[in-house]
Amino acid sequence: MALNWYRFSSPATFYPLAGRLVPLFGWGAAVLAAVGLWLGFVVAPTDFQQGEVYRIIFIHVPSAWMSMFLYVVMAFWGALLLGFNTRLSGMMAQAIAPTGALMTFIALWSGALWGRPTWGTYWAWDARMTSELILLFLYFGIIALRQAIGDPRRADRACAVLALVGVVNIPIIYFSVKWWNTLHQGASVKLTGSSMETTMLAGMLVMSFAFWFYAIAVVLARVRTIVLERERGAAWVAELPEARSA
Amino acid sequence: MKPRHRRLAWIAAGLAVLGVAVALVLNAFQSNLVFFFSPTDVAEQKAPQGRTFRIGGLVEEKSVRRDGIVVHFNVTDTAKTIPVSYQGILPDLFKEGKGVVAQGKLGPDGVFVASEVLAKHDENYMPPEAAAAVSKAHIEAAEKNAAKTLVR
Amino acid sequence: MNHWHFILGAYGVTVLAMVVEILAARARRRAALEAARAGADAPVPGAQLSGTGGPG
Numbered sequence: 001m002a003l004n005w006y007r008f009s010s011p012a013t014f015y016p017l018a019g020r021l022v023p024l025f026g027w028g029a030a031v032l033a034a035v036g037l038w039l040g041f042v043v044a045p046t047d048f049q050q051g052e053v054y055r056i057i058f059i060h061v062p063s064a065w066m067s068m069f070l071y072v073v074m075a076f077w078g079a080l081l082l083g084f085n086t087r088l089s090g091m092m093a094q095a096i097a098p099t100g101a102l103m104t105f106i107a108l109w110s111g112a113l114w115g116r117p118t119w120g121t122y123w124a125w126d127a128r129m130t131s132e133l134i135l136l137f138l139y140f141g142i143i144a145l146r147q148a149i150g151d152p153r154r155a156d157r158a159c160a161v162l163a164l165v166g167v168v169n170i171p172i173i174y175f176s177v178k179w180w181n182t183l184h185q186g187a188s189v190k191l192t193g194s195s196m197e198t199t200m201l202a203g204m205l206v207m208s209f210a211f212w213f214y215a216i217a218v219v220l221a222r223v224r225t226i227v228l229e230r231e232r233g234a235a236w237v238a239e240l241p242e243a244r245s246a
Numbered sequence: 247m248k249p250r251h252r253r254l255a256w257i258a259a260g261l262a263v264l265g266v267a268v269a270l271v272l273n274a275f276q277s278n279l280v281f282f283f284s285p286t287d288v289a290e291q292k293a294p295q296g297r298t299f300r301i302g303g304l305v306e307e308k309s310v311r312r313d314g315i316v317v318h319f320n321v322t323d324t325a326k327t328i329p330v331s332y333q334g335i336l337p338d339l340f341k342e343g344k345g346v347v348a349q350g351k352l353g354p355d356g357v358f359v360a361s362e363v364l365a366k367h368d369e370n371y372m373p374p375e376a377a378a379a380v381s382k383a384h385i386e387a388a389e390k391n392a393a394k395t396l397v398r
Numbered sequence: 399m400n401h402w403h404f405i406l407g408a409y410g411v412t413v414l415a416m417v418v419e420i421l422a423a424r425a426r427r428r429a430a431l432e433a434a435r436a437g438a439d440a441p442v443p444g445a446q447l448s449g450t451g452g453p454g
Contacts, residue, residue, distance in 0.1 A: 048377030049339060049367060053401040056408045057371070063412070102419055110408040117401040119364045120337030126281040130270060137267040144263055148256035150249065181281045181302060183347055188369040196371040214416065221423050228430035232437040243434040 009086045011227045012236045018220040029213035039203035056114040062208040064107035070100035078160030090156030095222040101139035127176035128184035138166040285326035302347040332360040339365035
């Protein structure tokens with residue numbers, strides 16, 4: 001079966017497809033979050049050294065994972081744009097940046113509120129936290145760069161270059177706890193296994209999927225808006241039932 | 247505001263953000279990649295002399311001693327040990343045999359006078375019953391392991 | 399050692415941030431649809447008219 005991938009890179013085809021996927025992922029996120037929170041707050045036991053406060057992990061780790069993952073996806077779309085000049089790639093990258101920044105903010109915020117009762121401080125300039133803060137500024141920088149350049153096609157290219165340069169920060173964030181002495185502890189979940197009790201781990205993984213679904217739903221919804229913004233005046237937009245003047 | 251002014255404002259904002267990011271990176275690379283020094287580092291004179299720095303390691307078992315409002319304890323990486331004195335509130339997770347990071351100055355008498363003490367916990371999460379069983383069985387092994395993780 | 403206010407602060411702000419993001423995305427979509435409706439009556443000069451198929 002020869003699937004024509006280029007067909008999906010056309011905004012006119014992508015727009016209705018994304019429209020069907022948004023509620024699917026949105027409701028999926030809600031259901032997963034409900035299951036994840038039930039696992040995290042009802043099933044999972046109290047931790048032996050931190051007590052209840054460790055339950056912040058169920059949003060802290062998923063949001064931190066998403067903050068890095070979304071950045072890599074954004075840079076990937078940027079690379080596609082620079083390589084193949086596909087119009088949709090730039091819109092995807094543009095749509096991801098705000099959600100990536102939000103995830104980074106949630107990771108930093110929940111981390112601060114977790115650090116105070118456990119370590120004894122909201123913030124420390126260790127390698128893990130500093131590099132995650134730099135990620136937030138990278139997202140801000142990319143959003144600001146787009147606003148500074150009026151023309152969307154030129155903004156796409158400039159943001160793609162900046163996003164690709166910033167990718168070096170991702171392994172630095174991830175391996176910082178391994179490469180340097182940090183206040184932040186090492187990874188609890190590795191390819192070789194995890195150092196968490198099973199129900200705690202299950203809650204965290206389900207919450208990760210919830211964050212994943214949430215991000216997909218919001219990003220797809222935003223891509224649709226960006227398509228409308230950029231293709232305004234195109235014949236197919238004028239034919240959309242929701243865009244027809246009453 | 248004219249579009250051109252708006253654009254200039256965004257460019258200025260972008261440059262400011264970039265500047266902050268670069269400053270953070272430089273700051274991090276200058277002093278914070280090494281967030282703390284181990285007692286072995288200090289013994290080998292790798293830690294900065296005569297200025298504030300952080301030491302990290304495990305709180306040595308049975309070393310915590312309260313002298314009025316001052317707390318004395320030893321920080322160890324199982325190879326070397328440094329005595330620490332501290333006056334202030336200790337974090338909840340400060341415990342003998344657990345990780346700690348203390349900021350302060352090394353006095354001429356070899357005692358590290360801390361101005362801030364933070365607890366460094368490990369990446370293990372489990373219920374208390376499991377923790378009790380584990381620690382009973384491998385108290386020695388776990389300590390050595392934790393020390394390795396801390397010192398690396 | 400139960401710091402429920404820290405947990406509440408972390409979860410509360412997370413939910414709040416997500417709600418703000420969703421509302422902002424909705425407002426932006428409404429504005430884009432509004433503009434598209436206006437564009438249907440008076441097409442924007444220079445808008446890309448490549449709606450169907452093809453890369454780039």
